[in-house]
Amino acid sequence: MTDRASARAAKDALASRFAADPGVAAVGLARQAADYVVRVDLTEPGAGARVPADVDGVRVVTHVIGTVRAL
Template structure:
């Protein structure tokens, strides 16, 4: 189980690491099981391989949501 503070720290580190990747459209926290994970939203399925499975012991999950465009 990962607590919220640890997940936030991992999210911050991962956000910086992935900031230049145009296929990463969002990085946030999500509840899974009885703890937190870092959730990375992607524009393209090919980007999944560039996202690590964990950061500092915090699990990272991905979801391909497509390109995000303003309304």
């Protein structure tokens, strides 16, 4: 079971790692069943290959949301 503090630390590590990656739109936390996971929103499917499956034992899930544009 992953607690919120562990997931937050993993999120911070991934956010720093992918801050300048144009294929990554956002990095955040999500709940799946009783666990916290790190959710990485991608602008393109190919960017998912660069995202690890877990960080320090915290599962990472990806979702392709497409290009983010200002309104």
